[in-house]
Amino acid sequence: MGFIRSARIVQIHPTRRCNLRCLHCYSDSSPEASDELPAELVARVLGEAATLGYGVASVSGGEPFMYQPLPRLLAAAKAAGMRTQLVSNGLAITPSRLKAVTGLLDLLAVSIDGVPDDHDRMRAQAGAFRRLGDRLALVRDSGIPLGLVFTLTMWNVHQIEWAVEFALASGAGLLQIHPLEASGRAIGLADDVPDEIEASAALVECLRLQRAVGCRLTIQVDVATSGGLRQIMACADQHTPPRISDIVSPLVIEPDGMCVPLEYGFPRDYALGNVREASLHDLAGSWMERVLPSFASGMARMDARLAEMGDGVVVNSYALAREVLVGAAH
Secondary structure (H helix, E strand, O other), X not given: OOOOOOOOEEEEOOEOEOOOOOOOOOOOOEOOOOOEXXXXXXXXXXXXXHHOOOOEEEEOOOOHHHOOOHHHHHHHHHHXXXXXXXXXXXXXXXXXXXXXHOOOOOEEEEEEOOOHHHHHHHHOOOOHHHHHHHHHHHHHHHOOOEEEEEEEOOOOHHHHHXXXXXXXXXXXXXXXXXXXXXXXXXXXXXXXXXXXXXXXXXXXXXXHHHHHHHHHOEEEEOOEEHHHHHHHHHHHOOOOOOOHHHXXXXXXXXXXXXXXXXXXXOOHHHOOXXXXXXXXXXXXXXXXXXXXXXXXXXXXHHHHHHHXXXXXXXXXXXXXXXXXXXXXXX
């Protein structure tokens, strides 16, 4: 994940229902959560997102495999010409559920939180990591491309090498290193969010390991250098964007229907509105007229902040965008 990606992504969170109650859950999902989007609504939104220029549908949650109409959601994305990806905790994967989505998924990513004891602690369930083994084997046997998402904290950079070895042993083609976000239930873990030093160490370690493993595994780390991010933003600003997908990726649809830019729970000052109440086309058009000026102002402030940092500082681009944009809105 990066702040601006070449792929234009619409991120769907169709449910907050989950079979776990993880300590670091940004959406505060749980077995008791009931927020859920109707399948008909999701299909309509995906079709509209495709016409707005979005080419990837990324499904998260909650636990996507707890969403009964998941095959219908993925089929709608495919019918709209999109590539599809899904992030799961892995424990809801069954042979029948995998069979229902085979041919509809371009990537199935399973989250891990470190070595077994650390994973079980973060998942608030003893034996959670041990139970992953059989599920990953099911994915491998299904032929669906497998990825792993490793949660980076202040304390586990030294485990990235272990994660690489585990990914290779599991048959994964992608390992994504994603910093812990202090939102939702994870607000209580604010001291565990990696700082700039830890993020820099993670980036260096990932570069080292990528050289070591070569083409056997793609290692992606969700941080950026200040200079590199400024270059990406400058490229994005070289023309007047005709569509929202030229500016905002990912575009996030939350389980209550709220549509926001960049990440789940993004400040509501920048929300497009609710897809239960209006078409995504109408919401996007209104956002471009009403909100884009303040959004652009925030991006200008972000550019200025990056310039002050210099070219070598490693940043969490989503966190920086949230901080700067909130200041621009008030």
